Amino acid sequence: MPFVRLPKVFQGPSAVEPGRLSALIWTTTPWTLPANMAIAVKDGLQYAVVELTTFSVKDSETEQVVVAQDRVEHVLSYLPSNTCHEVVMEDIDGSQLADGQAACFNLFQNSESPILSADFVTATSGTGLVHMAPGHGLDDYQVCQAKRVGPALAPVDDAGRYTAEVFPANPEQSKALTGMDVQTDGVKAVLDLLAAPGRYLTSGLWRPNTSLVLASHVFTHKNPIDWRTKQPVIVRATAQWFADASALQQPALASLDDVTFVPESGKNRLSAFLRGRSQWCISRQRAWGVPIPALYHKETGEACISDESIEHINKVLGARGTDAWFKDAENDEAWIHPSLEPGAWVRGKDTMDVWFDSGTSWTTLAPRGDGKAVSDVYVEGTDQHRGWFQSSLLTHVAVQDVGEKPKAPYSKLITHGFVLDAEGRKMSKSVGNVIAPEQIIDGSLLPPVKAKKRGGRKAAATEETCEERPKYDSLGPDVLRLWVASSDYTKDVSIAVPLLQEVHNALAKYRVTFKWLLGVLADFQPDRVSDSISLTFADTAVLYRFAQVSQAVEQAFDEYAFHKGVKELNFFVNIDLSAFYFETCKDTLYTGHERDRQRMQMVLALLTRHILRLLGPILPHLVEEVSTLMSPDMKHWMGDPLRTTWTGQSELLSAIEGHDTQYLDGALNELRAISAAVQKAQEQARRAGKVKSGLACKVEIHVPADADAHHHVLKWHRDGELADLLVVSQVEVVIASDEEEATEKPAPAWQFEQDVDLPAATGSRQLKIVVLPPEGAKCVRCWKYTAEEEGVPCQRCQDVLKEREHLAT
Numbered sequence: 001m002p003f004v005r006l007p008k009v010f011q012g013p014s015a016v017e018p019g020r021l022s023a024l025i026w027t028t029t030p031w032t033l034p035a036n037m038a039i040a041v042k043d044g045l046q047y048a049v050v051e052l053t054t055f056s057v058k059d060s061e062t063e064q065v066v067v068a069q070d071r072v073e074h075v076l077s078y079l080p081s082n083t084c085h086e087v088v089m090e091d092i093d094g095s096q097l098a099d100g101q102a103a104c105f106n107l108f109q110n111s112e113s114p115i116l117s118a119d120f121v122t123a124t125s126g127t128g129l130v131h132m133a134p135g136h137g138l139d140d141y142q143v144c145q146a147k148r149v150g151p152a153l154a155p156v157d158d159a160g161r162y163t164a165e166v167f168p169a170n171p172e173q174s175k176a177l178t179g180m181d182v183q184t185d186g187v188k189a190v191l192d193l194l195a196a197p198g199r200y201l202t203s204g205l206w207r208p209n210t211s212l213v214l215a216s217h218v219f220t221h222k223n224p225i226d227w228r229t230k231q232p233v234i235v236r237a238t239a240q241w242f243a244d245a246s247a248l249q250q251p252a253l254a255s256l257d258d259v260t261f262v263p264e265s266g267k268n269r270l271s272a273f274l275r276g277r278s279q280w281c282i283s284r285q286r287a288w289g290v291p292i293p294a295l296y297h298k299e300t301g302e303a304c305i306s307d308e309s310i311e312h313i314n315k316v317l318g319a320r321g322t323d324a325w326f327k328d329a330e331n332d333e334a335w336i337h338p339s340l341e342p343g344a345w346v347r348g349k350d351t352m353d354v355w356f357d358s359g360t361s362w363t364t365l366a367p368r369g370d371g372k373a374v375s376d377v378y379v380e381g382t383d384q385h386r387g388w389f390q391s392s393l394l395t396h397v398a399v400q401d402v403g404e405k406p407k408a409p410y411s412k413l414i415t416h417g418f419v420l421d422a423e424g425r426k427m428s429k430s431v432g433n434v435i436a437p438e439q440i441i442d443g444s445l446l447p448p449v450k451a452k453k454r455g456g457r458k459a460a461a462t463e464e465t466c467e468e469r470p471k472y473d474s475l476g477p478d479v480l481r482l483w484v485a486s487s488d489y490t491k492d493v494s495i496a497v498p499l500l501q502e503v504h505n506a507l508a509k510y511r512v513t514f515k516w517l518l519g520v521l522a523d524f525q526p527d528r529v530s531d532s533i534s535l536t537f538a539d540t541a542v543l544y545r546f547a548q549v550s551q552a553v554e555q556a557f558d559e560y561a562f563h564k565g566v567k568e569l570n571f572f573v574n575i576d577l578s579a580f581y582f583e584t585c586k587d588t589l590y591t592g593h594e595r596d597r598q599r600m601q602m603v604l605a606l607l608t609r610h611i612l613r614l615l616g617p618i619l620p621h622l623v624e625e626v627s628t629l630m631s632p633d634m635k636h637w638m639g640d641p642l643r644t645t646w647t648g649q650s651e652l653l654s655a656i657e658g659h660d661t662q663y664l665d666g667a668l669n670e671l672r673a674i675s676a677a678v679q680k681a682q683e684q685a686r687r688a689g690k691v692k693s694g695l696a697c698k699v700e701i702h703v704p705a706d707a708d709a710h711h712h713v714l715k716w717h718r719d720g721e722l723a724d725l726l727v728v729s730q731v732e733v734v735i736a737s738d739e740e741e742a743t744e745k746p747a748p749a750w751q752f753e754q755d756v757d758l759p760a761a762t763g764s765r766q767l768k769i770v771v772l773p774p775e776g777a778k779c780v781r782c783w784k785y786t787a788e789e790e791g792v793p794c795q796r797c798q799d800v801l802k803e804r805e806h807l808a809t
Contacts, residue, residue, distance in 0.1 A: 001022055001023050001025060001036070001039065001104035001105060001106065001113065001131075001212070002021070002022045002104060002105045002201070002212075003018060003021045003022060003023065003102070003103070003104055003105075004103055004104060004105045004112055005101055005102055005103040005112065006018055006021070006101075006102060007096060007097050007098075007099045007101060007102035007115070008096070008099055008101065009092055009096040009097070009099070010049075010089075013088075013089055015049070015051075015088040015089055016049055016064065016088065016089060017064055020062065020063050020064050021049070021063075021064045021065075021066070022063065022064070022065055022066070022104070022212070023039050023065070023066050023104050023115070023129050024065040024066060024067045024075065024127045024129060024214060025039060025126075025127060025129045025130065025131040026125075026126035026127045026129070026130075026131075027130075027131045028219055028221050029133075029136070030187050030190050030191055031182040031183060031186045031187050031190060032131070032133040032135075032136045032137075033108065033131065033133070033190055033194070034106075034108035034109070034155055034162075034166045034167060034177075034190065035133040035134075035135045035136055035152075035153045035154055035155060036106050036108075036109075036113050036131050036132065036133050037106075037111075037113055037132060037133065037134055037135075037144060037149055037150070037152070037153060038113050038114050038115070038116050038132040038134075038140075038143075038144055038147070038149050039104055039113055039114075039115045039116070039129055039130065039131060039132065040115075040116055040117070040118035040120070040121050040129070040130040040131075040132050040140075040143065041094040041097045041098055041115060041116075041117060041118070041121060041128065041129055041130075042094045042117065042118065042119065042121035042122070042123075042128070043093065043094045043095040043098070043117050044093065044094060044095070045068055045093070045094045045121065045123055045128055046068070046069045046070070046090070046091055046092065046093065046094075047066055047067065047068055047069060047090075047092040047093070047094060047097060047128060047129075048066070048067060048068075048069045048072060048087050048089060048090040048091075048092065049064055049065070049066055049087070049088050049089040049090075049092070050064065050065055050066075050067055050072060050075075050085050050086070050087055050088070051063070051064050051085065051086045051087075051088050052064070052065065052079070052083055052084070052085050052214075053083065053084045053085075053086075054080070054082060054083045055082045055083075055084070056082070061210065063210065064088065065214070066092075066097070066129065067127045067128060067129070068123045068127060068128020068129070069090055069091070070123040070128070071123055071126065071127050071128050072085075072087070075127060075214075075215075078214075078215040078217055079214070079215060094117060094121075095117060097115050098115045098116050098117040100114075102114065102115040103115065105201070105202070107169065107193075107194075107197055107200045107201060107212075108166065108167050108168075108169060108193075109153070109168060109169060110168070110169030113132075114147075114149060116132070116143060116144070116147050116149070118130065118132075118139070118143045120139050120143075132144060133153075133154075134149070134150060134152040134153075134237065135152040135153045135154030135155075135236060135237040136154060136156075136234070136235050136236055136237070137235060138235070141237060152237040153165065153237075154236035154237045154238065156182055156234065156236050158285065160181060160182055160183065160234055161178075161179050161180060161181055161182065161186075162177045162178050162179065162180050162182060162186055163178060164178050166178065169200065170200060173193070173200075176189075177189055182234065183232065183234065191213055191216065194211065194212040194213045195211045195212070195213050196211065197210075197211070197212050198210075230430065238285070240281050240283045240350075241281070241282050241283035241292055241294070241350065242279045242280060242281055242282065243279070243280040243282050244278075244279060244280075245277050245278060245279060245280045245394055246278040246279075248394050248397050248398055249274055249275065249277070249278070251397045251400070251406035252274050252393050252394055252397045252406065252408075253271055253274055253275070254405075254406045255393065255397060255406035255407055255408040256270065256271060256393075256408060258373075258407070258408065258411075259373075259408050259410060259411065259412065259413055260411065260412045260413070261412075261413050261415075262412065262413070262414045262415070262490060262559070262560060262561075263415065263490045266385065266413055266414075266415040267413075269382070269385045269415075270385045270389055270390065270393075270413070273385050273386045273390055274390065274393075277390070280353075280391075280394070281353065282352060282353045282356050283350040283351070283352070283353065284350065284351050284352070284353050284354070285349070285350060285351070286351045287326075288351070289322075289351030289352060289354060289357075290322055290351060290352040290357060291317075291322060291325040291326065291347070291348070291349075291350070291351055291352070292348060292350045292351065292352055293305070293309070293310045293313040293314065293317075294347075294348040294350070295309060295335070295336065295340070295345040295346065295347060295348065296345065296346055296347075296348055297344055297345060298344055298345065298346055299344070303348070304340065304345065306337075308337050308339060309337045309340065312335075312336075312337040313335060313337075316334055316335055325347060326349070328347075330346055330347070331343065335347055353391075355387050355388065355390075355391040356391060356395070358387075358388050358391065358392070359388060359390075359391025359392045359394065359395045360392075360395050361392070362374050362375060362392055362395075362396055362409035365409075371407070372411070373407060373408060373409055373410050373411040374396075374409050374410075375409055375410045375411070376410070376411050376412060377410060377411065377412040377413070377414055377560065378392065378409075378410040378412075378413050378414070379413075379414040379415075379416065379560075380414075380415070380416070381415070381416055381417070381418060382415050382416075382417060382418070384415070385415070389413060389415075392409050392410070393408055393409065396408065396409040412560070414489075414490075414560055415490065416489040416490065417489060417490065417491045417492035417493055418492050418493075419492075419493055419494075419495055420492050420493065420494045420495070421433040421435070421494065421495065421496070422494060422495070422496030422497070424492075424494055435495055437480055440479060440480045440483065440500060441474065441475075441476060441477050441479065441480055442472060442474045443472035443473045443474040443475065443479075443504075444472050445497060445500060446472065446473065446497060446500060446501060446504060448470035448471055448472050449470075449471045449472060449473050473504070475504060475507050475508070475511075476621055477621060478507060478618075478619045478620075478621045478622050479500075479503060479504055479507050481618055481619060481620075482503050482506060482507050482566070482618060482619060483495070483499075483500060483503045484562075485562040485563065485565075485566050485618045486503060486506070486562075486563055486566045486567075487563055488563045489563070506570055507619070507622070509570075509573065509574065509578075510573065510615070510619065510622060511622065513573055513577065513578060514608075514622070514626045516582070517604060517608050518626065518629055518630065520589050520601065520604065521601055521604060521605055521608065521630075521631070521634055522631055523631075524598075524601040524602075524604075524605055524631070524633065524634060525633050526602070526605065526633060526634070526637040527633075527637075528598065529598055529599075529601075529602045530595075530598075533598075533599050533602060534599070535599065535603070536599075536719070536721050536724075537667065537715075537716060537719070537721055537725070538580075538581060538584045538585065538721065538724065538725060539599065539600070539603045540659055540664065541580075541581075541664065541667070541668055541671075542576060542577065542580065542581040542603065542607070543603060543606065543607075544659065544661070544664045544668075545572065545576045545668070546572060546576070546577075546607055546610065546611075549568050549569065549571075549572045549576075550610060550614065552564075552565070552568045553565040553568050553569060553614050554646075556568065557617070562618070565614075566618065569611070569614060569615065573611070577607065581603075583727050584724050584725055584727065585600045585603075585604075585724075587724060587782055587784070588600055588724070589601070590782070591781055591782040591796075591797060591800060592796075592800065593799070593800055593803060594803060594804070594807065605634065605637070605638070608626075608638070609638050609641070612626060612627065612638075612641035613641050613644060613646060616641055616642050620642060623641050623642060624642060627640060627641055627642070666712070667712045669758075669759070670712050670713070670758055671712070671716075671725060673756050673757075673758055674701065674713070674726070674756055674767065674769065675725070675726055677754040677755070677756045677767075677769040678699055678726050678728070678754070678769055678771065680754050681752040681753065681754045681769055681770070681771040682694055682697060682752075682771055684752040684771075685697065685750070685752050685771055688750070688752075690750050690752075690773075691771075693783070694727050694728060695727070695728060695729050695774075695783055695784050695785060696729070696774060696778075696785060697728055697729065697771050697772065697773065697774055697785075698728065698729060698730040698731070698732070698771075698772045698773065698774045698775055698785075699723075699726055699728050699730070699731045699732070699769065699770070699771055699772070700731075700732050700733075700734050700769070700770040700772060701713055701717075701722075701731065701732070701733050701734065701767060701768075701769060701770075702734045702736070702767060702768040702769075702770065703733060703734070703735055703736065703767055704735075704736050704765065704766070705735060705736040705737045710765070710767070713733055713767075714733060717731060717733045729774045729776065729784040729785040729786055730774060730775060730776070730785070730786065748772045748773055749773050750772075750773060751770055751771065751772050752770070752771045753768060753769065753770050753771075754768075754769045755767070755768055755769075756768070756769060774786075776788065776794070777789050777790045777792075778790065779792075779793055779794040779797055780792065780793060781793045781794070781797040781801075782794065782796070782797050
């Protein structure tokens with residue numbers, strides 16, 4: 001760009017020729033050159049004046065350019081071989097060029113472009129001098145605004161085509177450029193004009209036939225891409241409506257002290273966005289939305305946003321609707337307030353920022369009083385710290401009295417991550433990695449179910465047809481809900497087949513568990529259960545564990561940490577309920593005395609009622625299905641779990657009232673350690689081919705002489721519960737002192753031992769577990785090895801059969 005005013009550093013040296021001197025700028029967007037308003041250099045960067053002479057057959061042409069010293073060799077590499085160069089002046093600091101008086105000529109606007117200092121200029125690319133078009137770049141805009149260069153010019157319309165402002169210095173040429181696509185035809189037209197600028201330059205400024213394009217080359221660079229169309233995006237400055245948010249910053253930040261953030265890092269993120277926001281652009285150029293009620297004067301462009309005009313427009317909007325603002329005729333005078341000149345005003349086309357719309361959604365909630373926020377919780381993705389979370393906060397604080405303590409519209413702010421694919425990538429339709437919810441619901445995302453083989457020709461033909469139509473194990477919407485509830489949403493969540501398979505298995509486990517419970521509770525009659533029921537340790541232990549789980553789940557749900565609550569429930573159902581209590585109570589439920597069956601049914605009914613209530617928010621379809629399949633007596637006693645008020649764990653605690661929780665914790669830990677040792681010894685016996693079933697053995701528990709230290713084991717043995725707790729046929733507790741006094745017994749056919757270390761007040765207590773062959777014969781009814789001889793029921797089963805015969809008669 002030719003110099004029209006030289007910096008002071010060039011006014012002395014005779015080697016510098018003002019009539020042939022220009023600033024050599026490099027740009028990757030030639031279409032923005034008509035909007036040039038300044039040239040940027042960098043303080044501290046060294047520049048030089050290089051004289052270039054191009055020889056031809058007839059004559060030679062000489063010109064001088066200002067370029068960064070470190071970029072001279074780079075620039076020369078793009079010049080033809082018949083060009084010679086000479087550095088006529090060097091070691092010029094960038095600050096000497098940007099001295100406040102130097103300026104170059106913009107032939108498109110017939111204006112001067114001052115040389116300014118900017119930190120973003122580097123000597124690693126280009127020429128060290130940067131063309132600045134504040135109407136097409138944020139960095140350029142900020143530098144020019146700070147230096148009071150403006151207003152920004154962007155001669156490009158909504159369709160990305162030049163407007164008449166592109167070349168006001170030459171109306172004829174401007175007309176030719178108007179309507180050109182700036183990134184295609186516009187680039188070529190601008191370069192052509194610069195290649196032959198003679199008739200557009202001021203006389204004496206430059207020789208008429210000299211090109212202003214020193215060189216051009218192909219360059220691949222990063223460019224903004226539209227996320228939807230995947231097409232290049234251009235940047236342009238447009239007139240917009242702004243709200244001054246600077247006065248709201250401190251009140252908004254102060255209001256966050258009373259907000260609970262999940263996760264806590266959300267507070268720092270939202271605070272950072274608030275501190276960096278002084279202005280809020282509230283206008284948008286969309287084909288839909290809430291219109292900004294502004295009128296514009298046809299001749300002057302003056303905006304009318306008086307209170308009277310806005311109130312009048314609101315009345316018309318109330319009668320006609322928001323669409324009428326855009327669809328009504330431009331000259332419809334119904335929108336114009338009587339105090340305004342008829343025919344002189346038109347409606348604006350700008351719409352309100354949608355974040356203003358959503359940010360005022362709190363206005364639909366009634367004030368709660370007592371200093372409470374109007375909403376308990378706001379929940380959205382991490383991107384909403386700059387969107388809905390922030391706009392809601394700013395609009396809410398804006399309408400509060402200055403003298404009041406600032407209050408956010410929410411008590412708790414929950415930020416969730418995003419759903420990613422198995423490889424951790426964001427889901428995108430264009431990439432093709434989107435998983436539809438329907439695929440999870442109908443099970444088609446998982447491998448198809450293998451068809452069971454059937455005999456016969458007809459069955460074979462049917463199988464061939466079925467192979468063409470694979471079947472999937474559909475568990476319905478609940479599997480999707482369980483996946484969501486199981487996920488730690490405070491982070492990004494990957495969704496993959498293995499993870500969904502785990503959730504699928506967890507839901508299947510719930511279904512199997514409830515199926516078994518419905519079966520064993522089919523004949524349960526709550527009104528026949530005695531009030532003086534006496535619980536066994538297994539009953540007390542499972543109720544105690546579920547009271548703990550219920551409390552943990554309730555707390556997790558209160559904190560919106562649903563994944564923690566689901567984890568607690570899954571562990572209880574799999575370990576405490578299925579692996580422990582179900583195993584200990586199956587024998588009694590199937591073959592035990594009626595009073596014992598009723599006791600266990602009562603415990604199972606209590607657990608069923610509370611598990612269903614806890615699962616209601618997560619698996620409502622399964623809960624409703626279970627409730628529907630209950631017996632009439634159970635259904636009446638239980639009520640609708642989806643419509644029953646959540647009473648917490650009071651009922652469970654009353655069932656175990658009077659029990660010392662410390663005692664129960666210690667007893668449970670001891671039982672788990674003993675049970676694990678028994679199972680290890682049984683596994684050794686299994687591998688040795690001695691047993692197939694856990695019932696086909698006897699267990700001896702050898703304890704030290706200090707029997708008081710083992711009161712749990714002794715009490716269980718004394719109450720006759722130990723065999724059921726360990727799921728074996730017989731248990732004998734052998735105290736060390738008894739071993740010394742006992743007469744020699746014949747050696748068993750086989751035995752397997754395991755030591756158990758139990759924690760104690762001082763050090764540890766050691767027990768020894770011995771698995772031996774059973775002493776009785778296998779009972780034909782309960783399968784325990786407690787019968788006196790083969791083929792007959794054991795004594796317990798004989799008593800039960802007599803009891804049932806008596807009840808039947």
